[in-house]
Amino acid sequence: MNALIVEDEILIAEQMQRMLYDVAPHVRVLGVVSSLKALQRWLVQHPEPDLIFMDIQLSDGLSFAIFEQFRLRCPVIFTTAYDEYAIRAFRANGIDYLLKPVEEEDLIRSLEKLRRFSGSYEGLVRQIRQEPAFREKFIVHHRQSAVPVSVQDIAVFELDQLIYLHKRDGQRYVMDHRSLEEIEAELNPVQFFRANRRQIVSLDAIERFRTDPSGRVLLTVAPVGTIEISKEKAPVFRKWINR
Structure with a gap:
């Protein structure tokens, strides 16, 4: 599974990568971006990842703004130091909402939640990526x-x-x-x-x-x-x- 980390604090991004390596070595981190503009450029230049870990409050705005520009279909695990955005997170592609500092057991719980959706990471990604029925x-x-x-x-x-x-x-x-x-x-x-x-x-x-x-x-x-x-x-x- 390929994942992208969206985080404007370098130490937290590095910590997330280390924890993923320890608890989910099959999750490959494609990169780390630190702002809305950088995320926009990344999504334009690369295929959509299978999973995004997304900080909500970035240096140039709230990450929810990206959903107004891109129709993302991959699941998102939101991270933030505040709990006031929980409802908006789940209205986006959020499958979970982690409060900083992210603890290893919380990360494991989120990945388990992702797995339970369909029995496997790949199964959930396939479900999310199925083409919806559009208006004719x-x-x-x-x-x-x-x-x-x-x-x-x-x-x-x-x-x-x-x-x-x-x-x-x-x-x-x-x-x-x-x-x-x-x-x-x-x-x-x-x-x-x-x-x-x-x-x-x-x-x-x-x-x-x-x-x-x-x-x-x-x-x-x-x-x-x-x-x-x-x-x-x-x-x-x-x-x-x-x-």
Whole structure:
């Protein structure tokens, strides 16, 4: 099993590696990253690991932010000096939540918990990596009728006070969903990309894109027009579109 450690305190990261070597020598540590930016670069440049040990409070923000940029499917064991983030940890990919300083028996317990999910580490990873069932269509309402819209006909989902579905033929419908996050969870990440806080774009609707002098990526999307992707998220977009 390949694991990644996300930790901004060098001594704690080294301690975690030593404990893993002692109690789980079959777990291979691929590397240690110490910030959100470093984690983002690592995930862009490498295949997803089988397991992540993730500190919550990093030098440049909370590690939960990474789940807004990447659809990670591997299990995560969170580590932190505080217990106030437990609920958010389990809403992410968290299978356990370790308080610092991490004791060897706590680490063993977490790995045992991971094993119990399916009888083996590899079995759990296979379960988590199974492709979920994604939406093939959405039902929207127009006047007094319900209208099925195939995902192949969708260009953009957009938040503008209400949530709108833009079809590639120019039609626009108001949706019943409460948030873009709810919609994003139902979409195939190979086909749709969360461009920013307000917009999710379909791969097939992107006509062209360019990088401006500030490092932002500007998409030309029919029929919506220009959609901006921040400089920080630009590497994630390039990895996605070059699959």
